[in-house]
Amino acid sequence: xxxxxxxxxxxxxxxxxxxxxxxxxxxxxxxxxxxxxxxxxxxxxxxxxxxxxxxxxxxxxxxxxxxxxxxxxxxxxxxxxxxxxxxxxxxxxxxxxxxxxxxxxxxxxxxxxxxxxxxxxxxxxxxxxxxxxxxxxxxxxxxxxxxxxxxxxxxxxxxxxxxxxxxxxxxxxxxxxxxxxxxxxxxxxxxxxxxxxxxxxxxxxxxxxxxxxxxxxxxxxxxxxxxxxxxxxxxxxxxxxxxxxxxxxxxxxxxxxxxxxxxxxxxxxxxxxxxxxxxxxxxxxxxxxxxxxxxxxxxxxx
Amino acid sequence: xxxxxxxxxxxxxxxxxxxxxxxxxxxxxxxxxxxxxxxxxxxxxxxxxxxxxxxxxxxxxxxxxxxxxxxxxxxxxxxxxxxxxxxxxxxxxxxxxxxxxxxxxxxxxxxxxxxxxxxxxxxxxxxxxxxxxxxxxxxxxxxxxxxxxxxxxxxxxxxxxxxxxxxxxxxxxxxxxxxxxxxxxxxxxxxxxxxxxxxxxxxxxxxxxxxxxxxxxxxxxxxxxxxxxxxxxxxxxxxxxxxxxxxxxxxxxxxxxxxxxxxxxxxxxxxxxxxxxxxxxxxxx
Numbered sequence: 001x002x003x004x005x006x007x008x009x010x011x012x013x014x015x016x017x018x019x020x021x022x023x024x025x026x027x028x029x030x031x032x033x034x035x036x037x038x039x040x041x042x043x044x045x046x047x048x049x050x051x052x053x054x055x056x057x058x059x060x061x062x063x064x065x066x067x068x069x070x071x072x073x074x075x076x077x078x079x080x081x082x083x084x085x086x087x088x089x090x091x092x093x094x095x096x097x098x099x100x101x102x103x104x105x106x107x108x109x110x111x112x113x114x115x116x117x118x119x120x121x122x123x124x125x126x127x128x129x130x131x132x133x134x135x136x137x138x139x140x141x142x143x144x145x146x147x148x149x150x151x152x153x154x155x156x157x158x159x160x161x162x163x164x165x166x167x168x169x170x171x172x173x174x175x176x177x178x179x180x181x182x183x184x185x186x187x188x189x190x191x192x193x194x195x196x197x198x199x200x201x202x203x204x205x206x207x208x209x210x211x212x213x214x215x216x217x218x219x220x221x222x223x224x225x226x227x228x229x230x231x232x233x234x235x236x237x238x239x240x241x242x243x244x245x246x247x248x249x250x251x252x253x254x255x256x257x258x259x260x261x262x263x264x265x266x267x268x269x270x271x272x273x274x275x276x277x278x279x280x281x282x283x284x285x286x287x288x289x290x291x292x293x294x295x296x297x298x299x300x301x302x
Numbered sequence: 303x304x305x306x307x308x309x310x311x312x313x314x315x316x317x318x319x320x321x322x323x324x325x326x327x328x329x330x331x332x333x334x335x336x337x338x339x340x341x342x343x344x345x346x347x348x349x350x351x352x353x354x355x356x357x358x359x360x361x362x363x364x365x366x367x368x369x370x371x372x373x374x375x376x377x378x379x380x381x382x383x384x385x386x387x388x389x390x391x392x393x394x395x396x397x398x399x400x401x402x403x404x405x406x407x408x409x410x411x412x413x414x415x416x417x418x419x420x421x422x423x424x425x426x427x428x429x430x431x432x433x434x435x436x437x438x439x440x441x442x443x444x445x446x447x448x449x450x451x452x453x454x455x456x457x458x459x460x461x462x463x464x465x466x467x468x469x470x471x472x473x474x475x476x477x478x479x480x481x482x483x484x485x486x487x488x489x490x491x492x493x494x495x496x497x498x499x500x501x502x503x504x505x506x507x508x509x510x511x512x513x514x515x516x517x518x519x520x521x522x523x524x525x526x527x528x529x530x531x532x533x534x535x536x537x538x539x540x541x542x543x544x545x546x547x548x549x550x551x552x553x554x555x556x557x558x559x560x561x562x563x564x565x566x567x568x569x570x571x572x573x574x575x576x577x578x579x580x581x582x583x584x585x586x587x
Contacts, residue, residue, distance in 0.1 A: 012412065018490040019413035022403040027419065029400075029460045034426040037437035044436060052443055101330050104322040114573055115334040118341065121565055121576070123519045125537040126558035130340045133347070133551055141343060144358045173337065178580060185581040234430055237521040241541055258522075261432050266526055271436050278433040285430055 038282075041275045049272035056272065063276035073277065075252050076260040079164060083256065084232040087168045091228045092221070094172065095179025100213070102180065103187045113184070117177030124174065128241035131170045132157060157242055160253035167254050171238050175231065179224055186220030187213070222296040229292065233285050234258050257281050344562070347555040355552045369556040379557060381532055382539035383564075389451060389535060390517035393458040397513045398506060400460045405468030406494045410480060420469075426462045431522060439526050449529040458517050464509045467583060471502040508579030511572065515565070536561050 045063055049056035067073050102113055119127060134140050135156040143153040156166045190213065198208050214221075236258040240247045247263065248255030255263075257277060265274030347355060348369055350362040357363070373379050407413075408420050438457060442448040475498065483493045499506070524535045534542065540557050569576060 015411045015490060016413035019407045019411040019416075022407040022411075022494075023419065026400050026404045026423075026460050026465075030423055030426055030462070033438075033457060033459075034429060034434065034462070035422070037434045037441070038426075038429045040437040041433045052440055098330070098333060101322070101326050104326060105330065106321045107327075110573075112330050112334050113577070114569070115338050117577065118566065118569065119337065121515055121569055122341075123537055123540070123558075123561045123565065125519075125521060125540045126344070126561045127340065129540070129554050129558050130344045133555065134340060134343060139356050139358075139551075141358070141360065173340070176337070181577050181580045234432060236432075237537075240521070244541060258430075258432050261435075262522070262526075265436050266439075271440065275436050278430070278436065281430060282433050286428065289428070 041278050044272050044275035045279045047272040047275075049275075050269055052271075059272075063273050064280075066273065067276060067280065072252055072255070073257075073260060076248070076255040076257045077280075079253070079255055080233060080235065080257045082164060083168060083171075083235055084229055086165065087171055087232045088225060088228045090168065090172050091175055091179050092224060095176055095224065096183050096217075096221075098176070099180045099183030099187060103184055113180065116180050119174045120177035122174070124237045125241050127174055128170065128238055131166075132242060135166055158250060160251045163243070163250060163254045167239055167242055170242065171232070171235065174238065175228065179228070182220060182224055183217070186217045189220075190216045218296075222292070225296065226289065226292050229288055230285060233281070233288060236262070257284075341562070341566075344555050345559055347552060348559040350552050352550070352552055369552050370560070373553055373556045373560060377543060377557065378531055378534065378539060379536075379560060382534050382536045383560075385451070385454075385534065386518050386536035389455045389458075389520075390514045392451075393455045393517050394510050394513045396455075396459040397461050397464055398510055401464035401509065402468055402499060402502070402506065403494070404460075404465045406472050406498045408465070409469045409472035410475075410477075410493075410498065411490070423462050423465055427466070431457075435523060435526055438523070442527060448527055449533050451533075453527050454524055454533075454535065455517075457523055458513070458520070461509075461513065463583075464513065467509060468502060468505055471505040472498060475501050504578070505582060507575055508582045511576055511579050512583065518565070 046058055046060060047056040048059045048062070098116060102109060102116075105112075134142055137143060137153055137155045137158060140156075142156075147153055154162060157163050194212055194216075195208060198212060203211070235256045239254050239256055239259055240262070243249050243254065248259045258281065261274050261277045261281070264270045264277060343360070346360060346362060349365040349367070351364055351366055351368075354362050354364060404423070408416065408423075434457070439448070442453045447453045479497055479501075480493050483497050488496060519537060520535065521537045521541070524538050525541070528534050528538055540554075540561055543554065543557055
């Protein structure tokens with residue numbers, strides 16, 4: 001009588017012991033290396049913290065007040081928005097377009113897919129160097145092509161007007177393969193019979209795309225937009241390496257919020273102020289994610 | 303019945319054998335050439351002499367491998383490469399062990415506090431790295447571990463995304479398999495290593511490849527925590543090499559080629575697994 005429940009209890013207990021043993025180190029990791037530092041950033045953002053060796057007085061929301069009138073920060077915020085607005089649609093349209101073409105061919109499909117995917121796995125630092133050289137005003141091959149057809153050489157990365165679109169081009173080139181592969185997988189999930197039926201019913205290619213491909217790919221599109229947006233909102237490595245002598249230049253025209261965090265924190269040693277920028281970035285990413293999940297998810301239910 | 307079953311099949315076969323129009327190939331090939339051009343330019347520049355670099359010609363007039371010898375001998379390239387690979391290997395092994403343990407526990411074991419622990423881990427995915435680097439840096443200074451391999455690798459030792467991914471795969475394994483294992487006398491640990499792990503190997507290899515590449519290419523955190531020349535990882539080495547090499551583009555392109563070639567070789571070998579891995583992480587994650 002007393003043995004039965006005890007045995008049952010000991011199995012549950014054994015599972016619990018194993019569970020907590022398995023979880024011990026990872027839980028400590030997530031608490032100490034992820035959650036605690038995130039809250040610590042919140043705390044730092046309220047301090048006037050400029051050196052680990054000096055006292056850091058509590059200054060309330062002063063750092064955030066200063067941000068509101070910091071022209072360089074506002075520029076980085078505007079640039080980040082611009083990167084996202086230019087880059088996400090470009091990545092989406094090109095990714096979906098190439099995926100649709102690739103899924104329609106029979107020959108060299110794997111090879112072409114590999115070519116489009118290669119930049120995605122290439123070290124970004126190396127890619128950024130090549131792009132600097134490709135876009136160089138005096139010696140770059142792109143300007144050599146332009147001048148050969150009668151267009152004057154463009155400054156690209158040296159120009160405050162052209163540098164941001166040029167950086168977007170690098171990111172799109174580098175991320176495109178990921179989008180292509182995701183979309184090919186999404187397209188393979190659409191039963192071909194749907195298309196056959198629509199074709200027999202006389203639907204034009206545009207109608208098939210608009211009323212079949214797009215709705216059926218909705219989940220893939222949501223995923224792709226969410227990934228692309230979070231990438232652009234945290235853009236750092238590409239931009240930092242396109243102009244390594246003047247990160248974010250010329251004239252802060254390519255500066256992103258993430259790069260500004262680096263400059264404020266690690267070039268100017270204003271840790272408290274940089275922490276305040278990270279809090280703002282976190283809130284922006286959170287808002288974007290909630291917005292995308294509510295707006296885009298709704299359209300999945302057909 | 304027979305007719306309706308065979309008819310669509312015939313159409314599908316007809317459709318499959320019908321190849322796309324020529325312009326589809328033309329667009330894809332031109333696009334592929336544009337995509338591949340930066341690589342081609344990089345490799346060709348790495349074969350040029352210093353005098354050749356500033357000539358507009360695409361192909362080197364006097365192809366040479368001297369630049370490679372120069373970079374390998376006169377920079378810390380080999381050390382940087384070893385640092386990068388070392389950090390990437392260690393953190394990938396750590397991620398595979400810990401992520402699979404946590405994912406298995408959350409998917410298959412019953413214990414109090416499970417939901418809270420899952421939400422706690424999942425919520426960390428939302429925190430951008432930028433928000434963590436300042437406390438990480440200040441903490442490393444306090445603990446005296448700045449500029450060590452441990453500090454470079456630590457943030458990547460466990461991945462919440464990997465846990466989330468693997469948990470989905472473990473949940474797909476029927477409970478009956480584990481019950482049968484219990485009857486056969488396997489311990490809880492044996493159930494995880496003998497039944498759980500072998501059944502999620504595709505997900506594990508996808509996670510391993512992405513984790514490795516992510517760590518090999520990592521830039522922001524190593525840039526902050528590495529303070530000496532010999533501790534640099536490859537991306538940091540190449541990024542800072544510029545200041546030291548000035549406008550020696552043939553050497554910069556050579557160092558870039560050397561960083562890219564191993565990745566492209568790995569990609570060529572594991573192409574199928576890598577692309578399937580993207581699909582796996584994309585559709586499950």
